[in-house]
Amino acid sequence: MARKLIPLLDRILVEKVVAPTKSAGGILLPESAAASKVNSGIVIATGPGGRTRDGNVIPVSVKEGDTVMLPEYGGTALKLGEKEYVLYRDDDILGILEN
Template structure:
């Protein structure tokens, strides 16, 4: 059974979104259409505690679709699934339809 991970401090657990390489009708999509490096936020840490006792809250929340940097992040395997841990500051932004 897969374990559940609660990220520490200002870390964020992300499941990367693998873009479809075909349309539902089976037509192959050219690679450049599918290049956006995004993920779904699965869990967030409590935030970074500062020297003055304040907690800097995480800027994204569970369920957000986020734009990820091309490099970085720590690969984590929970059960069969592969996730990535990022620091809050490494998330480039949130994506909305």
């Protein structure tokens, strides 16, 4: 049975982009160089947003499918099935990467 996580409040579920282990020319890259550049991910799911003191919902600033810039540290790592994800708050996301 596959498990699905639906984030609450202003939390965002992100799958980190895996850095390539080979260059375009076929040269193997060292793990330390590849791992240090993993600072982006794809938004898998978002919560509805945070709430003000009056109870109004403040929607999250990203949507499913967005490629986002992530902080070097932070988030809550979790594993669903065979895939690994990280759960961030909306204000932890640094920006949206456009193509």
